[in-house]
Amino acid sequence: MSNVKTAQNRNAGSVVSKDFNTVDFPLKQNLSPHGRVTAVSMMKDEGPFVLEWIAHHLAIGFTDLVVFTNDCSDGTDDMLFRLEQLGLAHHRRNVIAEGIRPQPSALKHAQADPLVQASDWLLVFDADEFLCIRHGDGSLDGMISSAKEVGANGIVITWRTYGSSGVHHWSRAPVTEQYQHAAPTTWNKGWGVKTLFAFDPDYWKLGIHRPKIKNKHLKTGFPETVKWLNGSGQPMEEYFKFRGWRSIVRTVGYDWTQMNHYAVKSIDSYAIRKFRGNVNLKKDKYNSDYWALQDRNEVHDDSTLRYSARRDEIIEILLSDQVLRNLHFHAVERAEARLAEFKGTDAYAELVAGLQEAAKVPISEVVAKPPKPRDPAKIAALMSEVEKQATDEAKQERRRKMQSDWTRASDLYVGDPVHAQDAPPAEMFENKTLSIPADPRIFSPSALQQITDGKFERNLARRVLKRLNPGETYLDVGAGVGFLAGVIAKERPAVTVVAHEACPELAAMALSLWRLNGLTQGPQLSLTSAPLVQPKDGSDCASGLGDLLAQTCCDILAVNDPGLTAQMLASAVQAMANTPPKAIVLGVRALKGQMDETQVISLLAGCGYDPLTDNPLTSALLLVRNPPASPSG
Incomplete structure (x- = not known):
């Protein structure tokens, strides 16, 4: 059985009109x-x-x-x-x-x-x-x-x-x-x-x-x-x-x-x-x-x-x-x-x-009226047995992949964000302790869905908050719209939060998001956009990242900058041998950018870090530093 016919049909005179x-x-x-x-x-x-x-x-x-x-x-x-x-x-x-x-x-x-x-x-x-x-x-x-x-x-x-x-x-x-x-x-x-x-x-x-x-x-x-x-x-x-x-x-x-x-x-x-x-x-x-x-x-x-040139010729x-x-x-x-x-x-x-x-x-604010409201019960009644079976199997497969393959998580932001600060505000949704505008010019479709459901980076925020103690420092490299940094600043006022975002549109959005939620820059919360990847001796290096680590002596480092490579990160962490972060979070933006997952795990293992395997995150990697071995004798 085939649903594709042969190309012989193309010359069959019976399929075209007598005028063709x-x-x-x-x-x-x-x-x-x-x-x-x-x-x-x-x-x-x-x-x-x-x-x-x-x-x-x-x-x-x-x-x-x-x-x-x-x-x-x-x-x-x-x-x-x-x-x-x-x-x-x-x-x-x-x-x-x-x-x-x-x-x-x-x-x-x-x-x-x-x-x-x-x-x-x-x-x-x-x-x-x-x-x-x-x-x-x-x-x-x-x-x-x-x-x-x-x-x-x-x-x-x-x-x-x-x-x-x-x-x-x-x-x-x-x-x-x-x-x-x-x-x-x-x-x-x-x-x-x-x-x-x-x-x-x-x-x-x-x-x-x-x-x-x-x-x-x-x-x-x-x-x-x-x-x-x-x-x-x-x-x-x-x-x-x-x-x-x-x-x-x-x-x-x-x-x-x-x-x-x-x-x-x-x-x-x-x-x-x-x-x-x-x-x-x-x-x-x-x-x-x-x-x-x-x-x-x-x-x-x-x-x-x-197609313009060929169209004009035709x-x-x-x-x-x-x-x-x-x-x-x-x-x-x-x-x-x-x-x-x-x-x-x-x-x-x-x-x-x-x-x-x-x-x-x-x-x-545009309203699109659907032809008819969706009726799940009516749809289910109309489904054929083969459709129900196929749909159920697909749902089970999606759930399995979501649990076992975090790399399928979608990007958070669109590739070409618009200057949102010059546009009317979008509808706001409560997420954790911050309100976020559901702006389709900034956020990807999957991120918009998370925002409207109140689940934007929710699990990641919970896990990071649990690991931060009063007096510690959280460094967020590739902070995006500043959501995680803002949540931590609001819920842990005794923690110093330093955010970095190289994309001007996202950095501007971060400042706007903080203002909308009553947060201001100061000693406890700050944002920088200084370049992290700088040319040196004919090759790329991340001297800016090393400088940030040295300045902050951060206790938890979150990395979401898509321009950083595994080698850049490992080199910067190695330079902090005396004051290394106790945990490193690698987010979707970094791991879908220049950073290879296998390589970064291997390189950071040499710095004493292992991925958390007990109840791992589904949209990021969390690596924890092992305590140094006690000297023998």
Whole structure:
């Protein structure tokens, strides 16, 4: 049994319309070693953007672009029909039955479409979505090859929400070049997904976010053959074979690929869309609340520009066809004429004022209304026996790994933190004795979950507090947002706390966090950002760390600086032979940075330190110094 067909289907004349490739044209249909790699989409009055969308996805490597249209008034359908004649896309009329929304109708037609059924790999996505691949050379072929190499037959691609980038007025410039600011990758409200997968219509029913296994195959061996990866090329969890349309903390990933979602574009472009309608006929969808949700511009991301040169080459060739050229510019000029009609009206002015106000809503205050509240009892009742078994086994495996493999703990912070001190405060949550802002621009998804649950670094704080006595010193190197240092300063006022953080954004956040919790710098609590790793004799050394150890004579040393190596740490500790710390804590940031776990344990063993094996920490290593042996005789 196989759910992948052979590439022989690609030349089967029965799967394409009689109009396909009937006009000789210099640009030819892509070929792929993986057979037909098909995009399925829906459009209505997308005329100004059709050529960019087509060119972008031809540049990525799709062999077939199948687009369903309904009720077009700007020539979108005519453009797609001409592209079909040129042999570069496939146009389908979305004949909508009464009472059915356009998008589900298109998917129903796609399910029965001969070309779609002949596809080997398939991805369903919208006209305002542009696939972006970071993996390898940015091609679909390369990414699919890598997925196949690890036995996978699907990739779950998470949205990246792109905002207006502050653009107000209409422009003919490409979408992917006008809008280069997006929500942080950690923003879970933007974690909807689209799924690229090996397709067989006998086993799969198409969906807008992901396909579903047909009921007749649920209790067969077919679910065991489904091996999907997330957007970072890591295995997806078992539950996603059966349900779900969003990534979660444990499954989100952007290292390989993301789906750029340009839901709003400029204010003028948004105005045109608002007065046009939408594919799902949602009443007043394009209001200020929707703008606040989708107009996210916190992080600059221009990764999709890797396709610009090839896209422009393709567009130039497409415009060499006079029929297509006339249709394209007619659609552009029509949109501009419509915009001119209402741009000076009170309705337009009211819309602009509302959007500008909505743009001021900070990301931490955006509300996204789910379609339906989650009902665990109802979900359990709908689960098939095979799904229950797979989900239960996955939960047991996760628990086992959490208990035995601490290195799977996620990073605490995003890779490119924003200057949080210049932004409105996020919602605060009580953790231990400090309140922490749940700011997605600073904290990773897993850390945000811990913060909202009141569990951020909780166990580590408890263990360190138990080992500190009055009059001792705690040195926190790589203190991050200063949480541990702040907790210790607050709960152990007789302990001297010295924090060090080299990242300016995190150091600023630490000072802000302390202020929010009534802590001030002074003799008992201080923060330094002096460089620890300095060049010396042509090699890197950690003279700054040695200086800190000598100055503080700390009793407990916490190391979370991702730039420190095992050798740097061991050398600094060896230099403190007369006053070494009684315990050393190695955190996730350090051990996921430059510090090798095996090497640092070995080197610190030479300094008299052994890892704590009795009830070890799950998110850090705690090494305790053995007392020196008594002199014999």
